Each structure stands twice: as structure tokens, then as C-alpha cells.
Amino acid sequence: MILLAITAATPLLLAVLGETIVQRSGIINLGIEGMMLTAAMTAVLAAQGAHSAAIGFLGGMAGAAIAGAIFGVCAIELRADQIVTGVAVNLLALGATGFVYRELEQSAVFVRSVPRLGFDASVPLAWIVLPALLALLLWRTMFGLRLRACGENPEAVPSVRAHRWTALAIESALTGIAGAHLALMLSSGFAENMVAGRGFIALSIVIFGRWKFKGAILGTALFGIAAAAQYALQAMNRGIEFHLLLALPYVATLLILCGIAGRVRPPEALGK
Amino acid sequence: MTRAIVAVVAALALVAGIGALFGHAPGDLLSILLGGSLDETILKTVPLLLTGLTIVVAFRAGVWNIGGEGQFIAGALAAFVAARFGIVAALAASVLAGAAWASIASLLRWWRNAPEVLTTILLNFIAINLLGWCVNGPLQEAGARYPQTEALSVALPARGEVHAGVVIAVAVCVAIWWLLYRTDEGLRLRATGFNPSAARFAGIDVDAQIFRAMAVSGGCAGLAGGIELLGVTHRLFERFAAGYGYSGIAVALLAQLHPLATLVSAFFFGALATGAGELQRSANISATVATLIQAVVILTMILFGRRSRA
Numbered sequence: 402m403i404l405l406a407i408t409a410a411t412p413l414l415l416a417v418l419g420e421t422i423v424q425r426s427g428i429i430n431l432g433i434e435g436m437m438l439t440a441a442m443t444a445v446l447a448a449q450g451a452h453s454a455a456i457g458f459l460g461g462m463a464g465a466a467i468a469g470a471i472f473g474v475c476a477i478e479l480r481a482d483q484i485v486t487g488v489a490v491n492l493l494a495l496g497a498t499g500f501v502y503r504e505l506e507q508s509a510v511f512v513r514s515v516p517r518l519g520f521d522a523s524v525p526l527a528w529i530v531l532p533a534l535l536a537l538l539l540w541r542t543m544f545g546l547r548l549r550a551c552g553e554n555p556e557a558v559p560s561v562r563a564h565r566w567t568a569l570a571i572e573s574a575l576t577g578i579a580g581a582h583l584a585l586m587l588s589s590g591f592a593e594n595m596v597a598g599r600g601f602i603a604l605s606i607v608i609f610g611r612w613k614f615k616g617a618i619l620g621t622a623l624f625g626i627a628a629a630a631q632y633a634l635q636a637m638n639r640g641i642e643f644h645l646l647l648a649l650p651y652v653a654t655l656l657i658l659c660g661i662a663g664r665v666r667p668p669e670a671l672g673k
Numbered sequence: 674m675t676r677a678i679v680a681v682v683a684a685l686a687l688v689a690g691i692g693a694l695f696g697h698a699p700g701d702l703l704s705i706l707l708g709g710s711l712d713e714t715i716l717k718t719v720p721l722l723l724t725g726l727t728i729v730v731a732f733r734a735g736v737w738n739i740g741g742e743g744q745f746i747a748g749a750l751a752a753f754v755a756a757r758f759g760i761v762a763a764l765a766a767s768v769l770a771g772a773a774w775a776s777i778a779s780l781l782r783w784w785r786n787a788p789e790v791l792t793t794i795l796l797n798f799i800a801i802n803l804l805g806w807c808v809n810g811p812l813q814e815a816g817a818r819y820p821q822t823e824a825l826s827v828a829l830p831a832r833g834e835v836h837a838g839v840v841i842a843v844a845v846c847v848a849i850w851w852l853l854y855r856t857d858e859g860l861r862l863r864a865t866g867f868n869p870s871a872a873r874f875a876g877i878d879v880d881a882q883i884f885r886a887m888a889v890s891g892g893c894a895g896l897a898g899g900i901e902l903l904g905v906t907h908r909l910f911e912r913f914a915a916g917y918g919y920s921g922i923a924v925a926l927l928a929q930l931h932p933l934a935t936l937v938s939a940f941f942f943g944a945l946a947t948g949a950g951e952l953q954r955s956a957n958i959s960a961t962v963a964t965l966i967q968a969v970v971i972l973t974m975i976l977f978g979r980r981s982r983a
Contacts (some may be wrong), residue, residue: 475976655796
């Protein structure tokens, strides 16, 4: 059951890792929900088009990159408000995927079963390889030092925009894999609004993990196991309490936010 | 003003273009989209106006209330419970419940420094599931056939389909304008949003100011939920909020955070929502085009200059 929980929480972890990097560079990206949703759809389109799950993952990354680029142009280049931009990206993804889904609903793309990977590499990638690589990048390289400086004191870094774009590109790749994993491995295709708040939960786990990768893994694992326990409870008890159980992860995240957020220090220039 | 017109034209052109790509004649698409019935448009304008004002008040005070959706539900739930005491009690309860739901976020911000952007979003999900529990459990209709409540026996007075909530919403709109631009409280609120450190230096109790702004903001969203229940749906069901809370952000930004302009902007999005429903019925085009247009409007407003806050 733990393994199932870990697998199910893999897209969430990828999103948390991406958002951690981005927030370290001083950007709060609320549009992560929309990036994942876009990726889920482009992953299915690409996988069906090429009859290959691997191409599907690339398609997911491309979709997330498009949504990420829209966010970046507004929030990094034009220095528009990051929260408003993030909300707009989410609405854009919800509207665009909803429109395309209905247009192509009858065609085979969303009916035929999606190709799957023989071996689900995303799980070890997300839980071991990527956190190690990202931690090395962030804490052991000159680039990582500068990236963190962009989040703490951007005036001290000559190329803030380049560093923030790089962070956003990393996040796009990660959320692209996350969306593809969600649509191709965990579900059997695309469904409207299928990300269902995972992006927002990822934002909270970033804070819970105190903007560190160990914290990100721990927070996501706790959350994944709690979610799995909730499904197990739900299967046993089909009564009305099921809806209260559905609210539980959000209450837990809320408690985490106020239990911990008072004592942690976010990157100084976050959101600026 | 120019920006708003550019944003609207750009969004409509883009949607017509995308529609054309998928083989829908742009002229037909736009005429259905903008040609919805006036009565239904007015009905859709009411909640959008109030959730738009929710955002206007919060953003003017510099606080990120993304929780309109949850406050809308809280208001409707309270109105449903209080309806047995009459229509006035139900409306009052909806305002109080919306304000209380928003105040959870401002309390957590004050007490634990929890960012209200995130707590208001989380409170949306909690409210949605609370509503789901209520309509499947304690408040479910007799016979328990569908996940919905009984229809209320009280309702807002109406002429044809259009109910008295229109008058209430417009009155609230004018009142919010009065509050923001004609009172000391409004000046302090805007000063807090414009520059919190300067406001603090000028002797404004910023925390209390934000707390009051959040309560007013949430009260508007709660009232929107109460009016929607008492004037339109008459009963609660799972997908009651229908995205009005998030749409309010587009409404407020198109109005450049001005309360009176919000009236025009809400009417525009109300017409769009009506037309989008018609598109889905008659041309099988997803009604999410309304969401798409909201997004494009926000993005164009951003592209053509930075948001004015003063």
C-alpha cells in the first residue's frame, strides 16, 4: 500500500520539486495547476499521435513549457503580478483543455486506450534521482548560489531574468512529466480538470518542506500515504463521511501551513 | 478604459479564431456568444458583480483573497439554514458566513503568518467538500434520491425570472464605491494596499485594516451565494458555486479594480456566460470558452500595462 501511495503521489512530488526551484528564484507560480493540466492533455495527444508513451511524456513537457512560457513572459519579462498571472494561466488551461476536449471528444484520441510505458521510470526518477540532482544544482554549484540569490536579494545578481527563466524551464519539464504521468500512467487518458487541485497542494507542500528537497520528499510522502489511507477508509465505509474525508487533506495542509509557516523564513524576495 | 476594450476585443477575436480552426464559423460563434437572453444575462451578472467586488475590496487593500468560491458556498449554506427565519435573516446570514469564512484566512495570517493566497484556496476546497457532505447527509432532500437539498419555501421577490437580488447587488456596488472613495475607512484601506509600510508609518493599524477588508470582501462573496440560492437555484447541490469565485478575479481586473466599472465588467462576463451556455446547447462547443475568455482578458490587461493599484 505504501508503494501504491508513493506511485500515486509521484506527480505531486514532481510539481513540488519544480515549485521549490522556482520559489527559490523568487517566483511564486500559482499557474502550476494549469501547467499540469495542459501537460496531461498534450501528453495524451502526443502519445496517441505517435503511438508511444515516451513521445507522450515529451508532449507533456512541451505543453507545460507553453503554459510556463506564458507565465514567464508576464511575470518575469513584464514583471506583472505573479499571483494574478498564475490565476490567469490556470483559467487559460482549464478553458483551453475543456474546449479541445469537447471538440475531439468523439474522435478516437480520447476514447482509445493510451499507450503506457513498460517500466514506470518516473517513480524512482521523482523520488531519488531528481531530488539528488536538483539539490546538487541548488546547493553545490555557482548557478545554484546565484539562483538562490535571485530569491533573496535580486539586486545582487546581474542576470536575474535568465536565472528565473531557467528555474521556470526546470519546473516546466518536471510538471510536464507530472501531467503525463497522471494522464498516461495513473489514469487511462485525459479528463476535464483532472489535476483536481494537486498544483495548489504542491504549493503548500513547498512551504511545509521549508523550500528544501528533503522536506519536499517527506511532505509529499506523508501526504500521499494520508491520501491512500483515505481511499482505503472510503472503500470500507461508503457512508456520508466520505465527503468529510475528502476535505481532510486540505484541512491537514491548512494545519501544516499555520503550524509551520509561522516559524519558517521564505525566500526574502518571493513574489517580488 | 482603452486597455479594457483592447482586452475584450482581443479575447473575442482569439476565441473566434480558435473556433474557426476547429471548423466553426466565427460569425455564428460570436453572434451566439454575445446574443444570449437579457434576463439570463442579468441573472448571471448578479453573482459576478458581487464576487468581482470581493476581489476589488481585497486587492485594493493589498490582500490576496482567492477564496471567493469558498465564501460563496459558506454564504449559501448559511442562507439555507437561516431561511426558516425569513428572507432578511437568510441574506444577513449569508453575509456573515462569507465574512467569517474569509476571516479564517486573515486570522491565520495574523496569528501564524500563513499566506492568505494559499489558505483561501485551501478553504475553497474545504467548503466544496463541506457542501458535498451537507447535500449527501444532514441537509439532503427527503427520500434521499439526489445529492441536493429540498427546495426552499422562501425566495427573493421576482418579476418574471429577474429577482430582487439585482437591486441588492447594485446597491452593494454603489456602497462599496462610497466606502472606498468617500470615507476615511476607504482611504486607509487603499493606503494599506498601496504601501503597507507607509500606511503603518502614517499610524494606520495595518493588521486590523486588512482584517476588516477581508471581512467586507468575504461578505460580498457570501451575499452572492445567498442571493444565488434565494433567487435562482432555491436549493443546494454539489456543483453550486460553478466557478463564480474565480470568475470574480477576471471581472475585477477588467474593471481595473474600480467598483462602479465592475458593474459594466460583470454585465459583460454575464452575457458571455449566458452565450457560452447557449453555444454548448446549440453548437456543441464547450461552455469553457467563457473561462478561456476570462483568462485572455486577464492576460491582455497584464500585457497592456501594469495593474493600477492607487
